[in-house]
Amino acid sequence: MDSLGALNAFVQAAETRSFTAAGRQLGVSSSAIGKAVARLEERLGVTLFHRSTRAITLTPEGGLFLERCRRIFCEIEAAELELSQTRAEPRGTLRVSLPLVGMLMMPSLSAFMRIWPAIELDLDFTDRLVDVIEEGFDAVIRTGEVSDSRLMTRTLGTFGYKLVGAPAYFSERGIPATPAELATHRCLRHRYPSTRKLEDWPLSDEASTIEVPTTAVSSAIEPLLDLAERGLGIACLPDFAVRDRIAEGTLVGVLDDAVRHTGAFRILWPSSRHLSPKLRVFVDFIAEHAFVGPS
Missing domain, CATH: 1.10.10.10 (Winged helix-like DNA-binding domain superfamily/Winged helix DNA-binding domain)
Structure with a gap:
């Protein structure tokens, strides 16, 4: 020993x-x-x-x-x-770090808690790049590529982006027919909290040189959703964040053919550890319920 x-x-x-x-x-x-x-x-x-x-x-x-x-x-x-695994059900505390946009996963996380009541979720929402091992997380959910050889990874799902605005906004300002017409619109932009840089809108190659104007900036997704729903401009947001609102009619998608970027959500955990029962059921549930392919 x-x-x-x-x-x-x-x-x-x-x-x-x-x-x-x-x-x-x-x-x-x-x-x-x-x-x-x-x-x-x-x-x-x-x-x-x-x-x-x-x-x-x-x-x-x-x-x-x-x-x-x-x-x-x-x-x-x-x-x-x-x-x-011979016990009746997975149990214990599961400490997971998620990006701020992961707050939109709360319905899925709530459903997981109802199905697995013996698992205590300890959720840390931050866009800061955490050290999974040193900070003691069981797992982290992130977008982007994985470069840490100490970590194992599984892709949870992919997502696309959509340009959206409220019906009232488009009634007043008109619907842009081409990416170039975005220059005359009010645009709601996202800023990376870690670098303070504005996120580029993932327009197609022929439209990538267009200078997108800035009407408002936020380091989180939720305020951009709220501003767009209130008719204050066009926002470029992950499709899973706007899918329900488009179905309800509070937001409308535009210029779908001009948006090209697709991202992926991944869950990472230390490579020296097997997937515990509590982590395995969490990964399987989130992969099935939280993310689906680009719409």
């Missing part, structure tokens, strides 16, 4: 790239993590980390050893999961 404890200290330090963060994860001091790794290095006769005053990085030997240790802990987790 002492050996497993040292291996766990090494894996946590390698994944967080910090003795301090590893100690926080395991509830011990950074000094204890450093000593455990040093004893492991002495026993193995190799250096596992390059150390500096600012960070630790794996040596080539440390990288090889990390992969083997991950497989060891995966096998242990698999054995534990086989036993846990």
